[in-house]
Amino acid sequence: MKFDTxxxxxxxxxxxxxxxxxxxxxxxxxxxxxxxxAYERHDxxxxxxxxxxxxxxxxxxxxxxxxxxxxxAAPGVLAVVTAASAEMLGKGDFNTAKLLGGPEIxxxxxxxxxxxxxxxxxxxxxxxxxxxxxxxAKGNFDLATSLxxxxxxxxxxxxxxxxxxxDFDAAFASAPVKLDARYTTPDHSxxxxxxxxxxxxxxxxxxxxxxSNQMIAWSAGDVAKTLGIAKDKVRLVSPYxxxxxxxxxxxxxxxxxxxxxAKAAGRPVKVALPRPLMINNTTHRPATxxxxxxxxxxxxxxxxxxxxxxxxxxKGGGPETAVGQTRLLYAAPNRMTAMRLAVLDLPEGNAMRxxxxxxxxxxxxxxxxEMAEKLGMDPVAFRVLNDTQVxxxxxxxxxxxxxLNECLSIGAxxxxxKDRNPKPGLARDGRWLVGTGVAAAFRNNIxxxxxxxxxxxxxxxxxxxxxxxxxxxxxxxxxxxxAAEMLGVPLTQVEVRLGDSLFPVSAGSGGQWxxxxxxxxxxxxxxxxRTAIVEKLGLDPADAVFEKGRVRxxxxxxxxxxxxxxxxxxxxxxxxxxxxxxxxxxSTFGAHFVEAAVDAATGEIRIRRxxxxxxxxxxxxxxxxxxxxxxxxxxxxxxALMEELAVDKRFGFFVNHDLAGYEVPVHxxxxxxxxxxxxxxxxxxxxxxxxxxxxxxxxxxxAAVANAVYHATGIRVRNYPVTLDKxxxxxxxxx
Amino acid sequence: MAIPEEFPIxxxxxxxxxxxxxxxxxxxGSPDARAAVEKAPSRPPTARVAFHVNNTAHELELDTRTxxxxxxxxxxxxxxxxxxxxxxxxxxxxxxVDGRRINSCLxxxxxxxxxxxxxxxxxxxxxxxxxxQQAFVEHDGYQCGYCTPGQICSAVAVLEEIKAGIPSxxxxxxxxxxxxxxxxxxxxxxxxxxxxxxxxxxxDAIVDVAGVKA
Numbered sequence: 001m002k003f004d005t006x007x008x009x010x011x012x013x014x015x016x017x018x019x020x021x022x023x024x025x026x027x028x029x030x031x032x033x034x035x036x037x038a039y040e041r042h043d044x045x046x047x048x049x050x051x052x053x054x055x056x057x058x059x060x061x062x063x064x065x066x067x068x069x070x071x072x073a074a075p076g077v078l079a080v081v082t083a084a085s086a087e088m089l090g091k092g093d094f095n096t097a098k099l100l101g102g103p104e105i106x107x108x109x110x111x112x113x114x115x116x117x118x119x120x121x122x123x124x125x126x127x128x129x130x131x132x133x134x135x136x137a138k139g140n141f142d143l144a145t146s147l148x149x150x151x152x153x154x155x156x157x158x159x160x161x162x163x164x165x166x167d168f169d170a171a172f173a174s175a176p177v178k179l180d181a182r183y184t185t186p187d188h189s190x191x192x193x194x195x196x197x198x199x200x201x202x203x204x205x206x207x208x209x210x211x212s213n214q215m216i217a218w219s220a221g222d223v224a225k226t227l228g229i230a231k232d233k234v235r236l237v238s239p240y241x242x243x244x245x246x247x248x249x250x251x252x253x254x255x256x257x258x259x260x261x262a263k264a265a266g267r268p269v270k271v272a273l274p275r276p277l278m279i280n281n282t283t284h285r286p287a288t289x290x291x292x293x294x295x296x297x298x299x300x301x302x303x304x305x306x307x308x309x310x311x312x313x314x315k316g317g318g319p320e321t322a323v324g325q326t327r328l329l330y331a332a333p334n335r336m337t338a339m340r341l342a343v344l345d346l347p348e349g350n351a352m353r354x355x356x357x358x359x360x361x362x363x364x365x366x367x368x369x370e371m372a373e374k375l376g377m378d379p380v381a382f383r384v385l386n387d388t389q390v391x392x393x394x395x396x397x398x399x400x401x402x403x404l405n406e407c408l409s410i411g412a413x414x415x416x417x418k419d420r421n422p423k424p425g426l427a428r429d430g431r432w433l434v435g436t437g438v439a440a441a442f443r444n445n446i447x448x449x450x451x452x453x454x455x456x457x458x459x460x461x462x463x464x465x466x467x468x469x470x471x472x473x474x475x476x477x478x479x480x481x482x483a484a485e486m487l488g489v490p491l492t493q494v495e496v497r498l499g500d501s502l503f504p505v506s507a508g509s510g511g512q513w514x515x516x517x518x519x520x521x522x523x524x525x526x527x528x529x530r531t532a533i534v535e536k537l538g539l540d541p542a543d544a545v546f547e548k549g550r551v552r553x554x555x556x557x558x559x560x561x562x563x564x565x566x567x568x569x570x571x572x573x574x575x576x577x578x579x580x581x582x583x584x585x586x587s588t589f590g591a592h593f594v595e596a597a598v599d600a601a602t603g604e605i606r607i608r609r610x611x612x613x614x615x616x617x618x619x620x621x622x623x624x625x626x627x628x629x630x631x632x633x634x635x636x637x638x639x640a641l642m643e644e645l646a647v648d649k650r651f652g653f654f655v656n657h658d659l660a661g662y663e664v665p666v667h668x669x670x671x672x673x674x675x676x677x678x679x680x681x682x683x684x685x686x687x688x689x690x691x692x693x694x695x696x697x698x699x700x701x702x703a704a705v706a707n708a709v710y711h712a713t714g715i716r717v718r719n720y721p722v723t724l725d726k727x728x729x730x731x732x733x734x735x
Numbered sequence: 736m737a738i739p740e741e742f743p744i745x746x747x748x749x750x751x752x753x754x755x756x757x758x759x760x761x762x763x764g765s766p767d768a769r770a771a772v773e774k775a776p777s778r779p780p781t782a783r784v785a786f787h788v789n790n791t792a793h794e795l796e797l798d799t800r801t802x803x804x805x806x807x808x809x810x811x812x813x814x815x816x817x818x819x820x821x822x823x824x825x826x827x828x829x830x831x832v833d834g835r836r837i838n839s840c841l842x843x844x845x846x847x848x849x850x851x852x853x854x855x856x857x858x859x860x861x862x863x864x865x866x867x868q869q870a871f872v873e874h875d876g877y878q879c880g881y882c883t884p885g886q887i888c889s890a891v892a893v894l895e896e897i898k899a900g901i902p903s904x905x906x907x908x909x910x911x912x913x914x915x916x917x918x919x920x921x922x923x924x925x926x927x928x929x930x931x932x933x934x935x936x937x938x939d940a941i942v943d944v945a946g947v948k949a
Binding site (some may be wrong): 023024026027028029031032033034035037040042075102119120121122126190191193194240241242244245272274275276471472473474623626627628631632633634635658660664665666668669670672674725 | 746779781798800801805808809810812813814815816817819820821822824825827854855856858859861862864865868871875877878879880881882883884887894909917920921922924925926927928929930931932933934935936937938939
């Protein structure tokens with residue numbers, strides 16, 4: 001099915017099942033620990049051995065020698081794999097660095113060996129006996145000192161590194177009110193709870209990997225390419241994923257080493273990345289240095305917006321696209337953005353939840369707060385005044401829907417914004433300085449092609465199969481809701497099977513495109529199935545009504561089970577897209593409001609209240625969508641207050657590479673959170689009329705927190721995270 | 736910057752670069768570890784351990800290095816208990832041992848001879864959920880589901896701890912019995928990380944089960 005004209009009425013609009021805050025259908029499995037994750041598949045293949053990964057102890061250079069004698073002689077050891085023993089390995093399209101290093105080393109903790117043994121304990125002990133001699137090479141590890149050598153990178157997914165509109169330089173120079181400020185965001189780690197893990201099993205030349213991966217088709221292709229085998233010889237199975245956030249978009253060393261280990265040992269092998277290896281072995285969100293220049297008239301109209309961002313990555317990598325939202329978020333007749341990329345020899349930078357917008361808005365939405373203050377304007381009113389309903393760089397191109405101003409005004413009302421004293425540092429609650437902050441949230445909607453197969457069996461059960469993944473987002477549930485709505489059956493009569501490369505290729509989970517795209521694919525397959533059912537009954541599909549487990553046409557009504565009485569009816573289809581996303585700018589919007597308290601003596605920062613108001617098209621399941629947003633708000637709170645990979649600039653690695661050193665929010669950091677979804681549908685996105693919310697929720701949160709801390713204390717911190725050491729010397733004297 | 740062939744050893748450098756040294760040692764092996772290996776027997780020492788898991792008696796002959804977590808997951812194939820970090824940093828492996836919650840990754844299996852262990856599977860299974868499991872479903876107190884068994888085991892034990900009068904860091908008056916409040920729950924649950932960020936819903940679920948207005 002091709003979606004190339006805006007949706008009109010369709011069966012989804014009945015909203016008997018879709019749009020309801022249904023409990024997740026995978027809830028009973030997840031809450032009882034019976035949902036099977038990759039490393040736990042004792043059920044799929046017998047005789048599994050254990051692999052343990054050895055990571056490089058240098059960041060750049062080469063391996064002179066590896067002595068495996070002791071490791072191989074250790075109790076229980078079955079095989080040891082190194083780059084020298086593996087056959088020629090390729091590199092996946094989505095990887096920057098090789099997944100098995102040697103002799104060249106590209107980054108610290110790059111995998112260099114896998115030790116396979118009968119037990120986990122034996123593999124781990126033997127891995128410590130692998131003796132490696134290295135020659136360390138000079139590396140470049142410091143973004144701040146690399147700006148001069150940073151270059152203009154190639155376009156990323158069609159996004160050019162630079163943009164210009166009007167005459168920014170002249171407009172900024174002549175603007176009566178100006179801001180020119182520099183902001184920094186540090187490297188972040190996904191730190192998902194389930195480590196990357198895979199079980200590999202060979203059957204002749206066919207490989208099956210039970211793994212933890214967000215993008216099944218991409219990754220099956222990259223496994224094949226890396227191992228030099230045909231894609232149709234690789235099967236990936238990933239029904240449950242213990243968090244990804246972008247860190248499992250791609251194949252990582254656990255999968256490749258499990259495959260190589262299984263080949264070497266002649267039996268199935270399972271590998272999980274040890275937690276202390278994960279942060280330097282896998283990808284991270286790259287640090288940025290950003291310069292923002294804003295010019296405005298004295299009555300608060302922006303006349304010039306300039307946003308530049310510098311980031312680093314390994315050679316061949318890409319930039320953190322932190323200026324993307326600035327091209328679309330606020331009106332101004334004169335604009336410029338630019339991204340520059342430095343080569344750094346740190347671990348590979350790549351996508352983490354809302355890549356680009358998350359760090360970009362961390363900077364931009366502080367800058368907007370600063371500018372509002374310079375203008376003597378309320379920061380909500382300043383944002384509302386500078387709204388645009390068209391793409392500012394292509395004014396002939398409207399937004400499909402844009403209700404940012406409503407998000408801001410409804411949020412302000414709900415949060416009690418009008419009671420706020422605009423002057424910072426004045427509100428006091430005992431020893432706490434109290435402040436409130438606001439920020440806009442913005443993230444583009446993306447549609448990706450997505451296919452599904454739907455079966456109606458003899459019992460009237462509807463079975464959906466697609467290689468879509470559920471990384472905690474609620475895919476199982478919204479796909480079941482979609483199929484139930486389309487075929488007029490209760491949710492209990494739908495079974496959803498996900499995450500298997502044997503199933504039709506879906507959009508996968510990334511870029512907040514999963515919900516709308518994958519359900520649209522299921523919509524297309526269900527539309528085919530409706531036709532097939534009606535044709536089987538010898539009826540005209542145009543007027544058929546599917547409800548209460550029956551198909552009804554004129555005076556005739558047949559139970560679905562009966563329609564499939566002669567044998568299962570199967571339909572498969574793919575949803576693909578025309579040019580609506582080019583004709584309309586499809587984006588999602590929100591407003592974050594935060595109340596923070598800062599201890600006047602110690603500088604300790606506590607978040608007291610958080611509210612998000614979101615406009616993101618039809619909300620397919622308000623319960624699961626709300627969870628996506630509060631989770632993203634929590635990750636945004638982490639980015640605001642604690643998350644920072646500390647770089648050892650001499651030896652080139654992230655020092656705090658585990659969950660003790662890399663701090664993420666815990667229960668005590670997060671208050672009760674509120675989320676409001678505006679009631680809207682966007683007929684330009686798909687027949688589902690939905691958009692994504694999973695990344696929108698993190699966009700702008702950190703700036704809202706930073707702005708609240710500023711309002712509480714009068715201290716402006718432009719270098720994230722906002723930690724107490726950056727406040728201490730500027731706090732009021734303790735009496 | 737010149738790259739030294741060997742790590743320069745100064746007090747300042749040693750302190751600042753401590754993690755480098757540790758990481759390098761783990762990859763290359765320290766002289767002590769090497770000496771230990773030369774003396775190592777060809778088979779690792781094992782020990783017999785007997786305990787009850789979810790009211791079922793088990794007797795296992797285990798490599799003495801086996802953690803309680805791996806005994807559950809790899810030997811008894813009770814994979815509901817999760818390995819998130821294996822270092823006591825995340826709480827995903829929380830189980831209840833003789834009524835108290837522990838990080839099963841920080842405990843060797845052989846230390847639990849005679850113990851009564853309750854895992855997530857022992858609280859309830861699909862079709863017969865424990866009230867806390869049901870409350871997590873109703874309040875959407877999970878997303879990816881990986882920290883969830885640990886959160887639920889912790890939550891069940893937390894309510895028992897409060898009932899038993901055990902104070903926490905945020906208990907204002909140590910002479911009064913602690914009560915079920917959101918600050919108390921947040922403090923006590925802070926050893927269980929949820930990277931999906933379901934905290935607000937998890938606390939709602941626990942409050943619901945406790946049957947209090949908090």
